[in-house]
Structure formats: structure tokens, C-alpha cells
Amino acid sequence: MRKPREALAEQSGQSKRLRVSSNIGENVFSIIPVEALAEQSGQSKRLRVSKYLRNFEYGGKHFLYHSCLGNPIEVVEDYPDFIEAINSGVTLEQLNVLPEIKKEVEQLIELSLVEFSDEPDLIERGIIENDELIETGKLVNMLVLDVSTRCNMGCSYCNVHKTQDKHDINGGLMDFDIAKKSVDEYIKLVIESGKKTASISYFGGEPFLNYKMLKRLMRYVYSLRRIYPQLSIYHGVSTNGTIIDDEILKDLKDLEVRVAISLDGLQLDNDQKRSFSNGKGTFWIVEQNLKKLVKQKIDVEIVTTISEHNAFSIPKFVDFLVDIGIKDLSLKSCAYRDYEDNQRRDVYEAVITGVHYAKKKGIRAREGHGDLDYTRGCQGLGGILCVEPSGDVFACPEGIRIKLGDFDSLSSIPKKSQEYRFVSSRITxxxxxxxxxxxxxxxxxxxxxxxxxxxxxxxxxxxxxxxxxxxxxxxxxxxxxxxx
Ligand code: SF4
Ligand code: SF4
Structure with a gap:
């Protein structure tokens, strides 16, 4: 008895062809007549190509991707035949006789490039879900407290020191009453919305410039774990890593505070952009402090702002991080809008290479959005409530200036603030x-x-x-x- 596959291959000269190949897993070229697939079973769901599937050519190669999710995949040149074949009404079960093709179609389903015909529209579903999350307060997943808008450094790419006057409400330092009330309101919101996790971030400027207040606040937040045992309460600080004395070190350890430290590479790279206001580089002191933090087994993530000056030495930097025992690295993009397209490409390739290298070395490395990824723009506005020293609440610590409400009624912002709804609805x-x-x-x-x-x-x-x-x-x- 002849195998169905052979029978199909024989007819393929006269028939429409399905031919697909991917660079994920084994590359398989399969040629079969579409008519053999299009027969309806009446039992199982038909497949269809996602309406968000797009294609393009780059460097002589052909790619498919999803216009909302990305998920790029390289394909052979005559992929349009494949798209036509899928849209002819084939079911996954009908592909059982063609295991190689089935495997590739399953891969495309996983990437959301092919879907079942009864699936709801992704964007419409996203809007409905987002509205529900706004309504219930569940969209909020983090409180950011801008505990100090002051900074002891003068990094060339940062605006904090350039706009110091603008931020200088309350001397640029948040007071304890505002911080505590914001936390209480946030915890109330978490409980009311039925969530089980609360995340609080101490942000700036440089938060440790307001350490007396921050110490009190960190203790208070830590004490809430006993009061609300049903919640997982996390807190973390984003710092430039230059002001960490023994007292701070001990508190971070005892109060289980996660630490994110900005460092842009080894000395030469870091000190080009990250320096004290007198121009002196910061690598030497951050390196010392990192070693102390790691010795204390405190969770540390390195946040690196990437531009052309440091993108190409990420692997060397990764080796340094591995040596001192750092496990997390986050790469952020600097706004390098003046770059030519080919410079952007080179930087992006260097970042991807660096991320793969870091992962091989056991570091959890993440690319940020912007020029470092194929995504840009806001990811989840409404997920963060950011309180400034004045007590005003905003949606983003660095971007939009639409005020959402006040710290002392923060828990009611998702339900009552028109501004919150307006900002949070800015989604695809x-x-x-x-x-x-x-x-x-x-x-x-x-x-x-x-x-x-x-x-x-x-x-x-x-x-x-x-x-x-x-x-x-x-x-x-x-x-x-x-x-x-
Ligand atoms: S508004 Fe804020 S969250 Fe959105 S992209 Fe700009 S900086 Fe990022
Ligand atoms: S802003 Fe971005 S998503 Fe909007 S039309 Fe332009 S390229 Fe497309």
C-alpha cells in the first residue's frame, strides 16, 4: 500500500502547493496538494491565517510576523501558497497524515500567526479585558514612590539634574506622611481588587539622598507583611549605587529590599556617561558597593543604558558581572534618535548578541523596549501609580504629565479618576x-x-x-x- 504522503507528492505537479519552512527546529520543505487538505471533516475546527499576519523581506530573506505580537519567523519564498492553503479551510486533524507539515503549522499556531477560525479578535478582546482591569483596579500592579528627585550625579543622558528646580517641591524629598499614606492607600487598592501581590518601588533621582525617611518607610513596608499575611509584599529601590554605607547595607539585607543599580559597563564605558557632577567617574565606587551587596546575598539587578558607546562591549561587561556574582541584567535604550539606520541596526545586533551571551553565562538578561527591541511605546500604562514628593499621582515616572489624582485618595483613582481611565485606555x-x-x-x-x-x-x-x-x-x- 502506498503511503498517503507519496500519493500526494505525485500529484503535486498539477495541484496547488502548500510549502512552508521555518528556521525554528528542523527545516522542512514539504510539497503537497492543497486539495488533499481542504476536505472538510465537519468535526474539528478550521484553521485560518491571522489577520495580523504580515510579511517582509530583509537581507534577501522572507519573514512572517504578527503585527501585534511580533513573533517573527523566517519562511521560504513561496509562502503565499501556504497562506492560501491554510485559508482554504483545512483542520489540524486533517494534517495528521502529514506530520512534518503539521509540526510547522503547530509552530505557527504557537506564534499566533495561524489560529482556529472561531477565535475572537485579539485587539477587540484586549480592549475589553483592559476595560475590565481598569474597572476592578486590577490593572495596577506597582506603586512607585519618587522619594527623592535630587541626584548626586550628573549623567549626560539624564534630565533629572537639568530639571532640578521644576521638581523641587518639598525640596525634592518626599516626606514620610505622604509616603506612608500612599502605601496604605495602595495596599487598600490591592486588597479591594482581590490581588495577592503588592510591589512598591523607591525611585528618584537618587532615593538614598532621602535615607532617613526611606529607612523609616522601608521598615514600615516590611512590617506590613505581618499585618497582611495573605499578601506577598515586595519592595525594591532603584539607585545609582554610589551611596551605600554599612547602615544602608544592613537595612537592605534585614528588610529584604531588592536593589536595581544603574551601571553602563566597565570603567571606560560607564564613566563616559555616568559621572558625579564634578565629572569624576562612578565605576570604582559602584563596583565596591556591588561586591558588598553580593556578599550580603542581597538581590541585585544591574540596569544598563545602552547606546553606541557601550553596546559592543556587553560580553566583557557580562564576564565582569559573572565574576562578582550578579544574576540579573536589564538593558535599557538611550534615546539615540540621531543615529542613522545602520547604526541602530549595529547596536541592536550587538544587544541581541550580548543578551544571548549573558544567558549562556547564566545571567537573566532582558532587553528593554525602544530601540533595543522590536517593541516601543508604553507597555501597560495604568499598571503603575507614581507618587511625586508633592503627593501628586502620575502614570509614569518619566513620561506623561497628566495628573491622575492625589496620594491620600490613591485607592479610588482606578474607579473614580477620568484621567486614569483616559491614560490607561491608550492601548493597541x-x-x-x-x-x-x-x-x-x-x-x-x-x-x-x-x-x-x-x-x-x-x-x-x-x-x-x-x-x-x-x-x-x-x-x-x-x-x-x-x-x-
Ligand atoms: S510614557 Fe512613560 S511608559 Fe510610556 S514610553 Fe514614555 S517613558 Fe515609557
Ligand atoms: S505611530 Fe507606530 S503604530 Fe502608529 S502608525 Fe506610526 S508606526 Fe504605526
Whole structure:
């Protein structure tokens, strides 16, 4: 008896062809007549190609990706035949006789590039779910307290020291009553919304410049774990790592505070951009403090701002981190808008290479959004409530200036604040200028803060930049597909 596959292959000369290949797993070229697949079983669900599937060519190769989720994959040149075949109404069960093809189709289902025909629309579902999360307060997953807008450093890419006067309400230092009340309100919100986890971040400027208050606050937050045993309460501090004395070290250890330290590479790279206001580099002191933190077994994440000056030496930096025992590395993008496209490409390739290298060395490395990834724009506005020293609450510590409410009624912000709803609804599908764009859910209309700055409207986008954005995102998708 002849195998069905052979029978199909024989007919393929006259028939429409399904031919698909991917660079994930084994590369398989399969040629079969579509008619053999299109027969309906009547029992199982039909497959269809996602309406968000897009394609492009880069470096002579062909790629498919999802315009909302990314998920790039390299394919053979005549993939349109494959798309046509899938859309002809085939079911997954019908592919049982063609295990190689089935495996590839399953891979595409996993990437959401192929789906079952009764699946609801991804964007519409996302909007409904987001509305529910806003309504119930569940969207909020972190409280950020801007405990000090002052900073002892003068990094060249940072605006904090340049806008010191603007932030100097209450001397730029948050007082304990505002911080404590904000925490109480946040915990109330977590409990009312039925969530089980609370995350509190001490942010700045440099938080340790307000240490007397911060120490009291960290103790208070730690004590809440006993009062609310049903909650997992985490707290962490983002610091430049230059002001960590023995007292701070002990408190961080005893109060189980996670630490994120900014460091942009080894001495030469770091000190180019990260220096004290007198111009002296900071690497030497951060290195000393890192070693002390690791010795105390305190959780430390390194946050590195990447630009052309340090992107190419990530592997050497990773070796240094491995040597001193750091396990977490987060790479953020610096706004290098002046870069030419090829510079962006080189930096992105260097970042991806660095991330893969770090993972091989046992470091949990993450790329940030922006030019370091194929995504940009806000990821989950409304997820953070950020309290400034004045007690005003905002949605983002660095971007939008739409005030959401006040610290002393923070728990009611999700339900009562029109501004909160307005800001939190800025998600894929709700930006009229972006509907149907090839990178709709990846670009997400860019930074809301930038839109506010440019147009005084967070729902407007700078259309003059779109062509270059789409080109950059597709290039990053291609680079990513080649690495994965
Ligand atoms: S407003 Fe800008 S800075 Fe803030 S979360 Fe959005 S992209 Fe990031
Ligand atoms: S800002 Fe432009 S590139 Fe970005 S999603 Fe909107 S239309 Fe697309």
C-alpha cells in the first residue's frame, strides 16, 4: 500500500502547493496538494491565517510576523501558497497524515500567526479585558514612590539634574506622611481588587539622598507583611549605587529590599556617561558597593543604558558581572534618535548578541523596549501609580504629565479618576492613527509622554516618523528571527 504522503507528492505537479519552512527546529520543505487538505471533516475546527499576519523581506530573506505580537519567523519564498492553503479551510486533524507539515503549522499556531477560525479578535478582546482591569483596579500592579528627585550625579543622558528646580517641591524629598499614606492607600487598592501581590518601588533621582525617611518607610513596608499575611509584599529601590554605607547595607539585607543599580559597563564605558557632577567617574565606587551587596546575598539587578558607546562591549561587561556574582541584567535604550539606520541596526545586533551571551553565562538578561527591541511605546500604562514628593499621582515616572489624582485618595483613582481611565485606555486598538498599521501592537503609537510633549494629546502620533519606525521594527524582527 502506498503511503498517503507519496500519493500526494505525485500529484503535486498539477495541484496547488502548500510549502512552508521555518528556521525554528528542523527545516522542512514539504510539497503537497492543497486539495488533499481542504476536505472538510465537519468535526474539528478550521484553521485560518491571522489577520495580523504580515510579511517582509530583509537581507534577501522572507519573514512572517504578527503585527501585534511580533513573533517573527523566517519562511521560504513561496509562502503565499501556504497562506492560501491554510485559508482554504483545512483542520489540524486533517494534517495528521502529514506530520512534518503539521509540526510547522503547530509552530505557527504557537506564534499566533495561524489560529482556529472561531477565535475572537485579539485587539477587540484586549480592549475589553483592559476595560475590565481598569474597572476592578486590577490593572495596577506597582506603586512607585519618587522619594527623592535630587541626584548626586550628573549623567549626560539624564534630565533629572537639568530639571532640578521644576521638581523641587518639598525640596525634592518626599516626606514620610505622604509616603506612608500612599502605601496604605495602595495596599487598600490591592486588597479591594482581590490581588495577592503588592510591589512598591523607591525611585528618584537618587532615593538614598532621602535615607532617613526611606529607612523609616522601608521598615514600615516590611512590617506590613505581618499585618497582611495573605499578601506577598515586595519592595525594591532603584539607585545609582554610589551611596551605600554599612547602615544602608544592613537595612537592605534585614528588610529584604531588592536593589536595581544603574551601571553602563566597565570603567571606560560607564564613566563616559555616568559621572558625579564634578565629572569624576562612578565605576570604582559602584563596583565596591556591588561586591558588598553580593556578599550580603542581597538581590541585585544591574540596569544598563545602552547606546553606541557601550553596546559592543556587553560580553566583557557580562564576564565582569559573572565574576562578582550578579544574576540579573536589564538593558535599557538611550534615546539615540540621531543615529542613522545602520547604526541602530549595529547596536541592536550587538544587544541581541550580548543578551544571548549573558544567558549562556547564566545571567537573566532582558532587553528593554525602544530601540533595543522590536517593541516601543508604553507597555501597560495604568499598571503603575507614581507618587511625586508633592503627593501628586502620575502614570509614569518619566513620561506623561497628566495628573491622575492625589496620594491620600490613591485607592479610588482606578474607579473614580477620568484621567486614569483616559491614560490607561491608550492601548493597541484605541489609537485612531495606528489602526491597521503593520506594527500596530509593537510600536503602540510610541511614547505617550512624547505625544503629550509634541501635540498636547497622548492619543496623537507623529506620522512623519512612521515610515522609519516601521522599517526599524521590521529590521529588528529579522535580526531577532535569525537569533532565536
Ligand atoms: S510614557 Fe514614555 S517613558 Fe512613560 S511608559 Fe510610556 S514610553 Fe515609557
Ligand atoms: S505611530 Fe506610526 S508606526 Fe507606530 S503604530 Fe502608529 S502608525 Fe504605526
Amino acid at each position: 486598538g484605541n489609537l485612531p492613527d495606528c489602526r491597521g498599521c503593520d506594527v500596530e501592537g509593537l510600536c503602540r503609537g510610541g511614547c505617550a509622554g512624547q505625544s503629550e510633549y509634541n501635540f498636547d494629546d497622548i492619543y496623537k502620533v507623529d506620522k512623519s516618523a512612521c515610515e522609519s519606525i516601521r522599517r526599524n521594527i521590521k529590521r529588528n524582527l529579522a535580526i531577532r528571527a535569525s537569533f532565536d
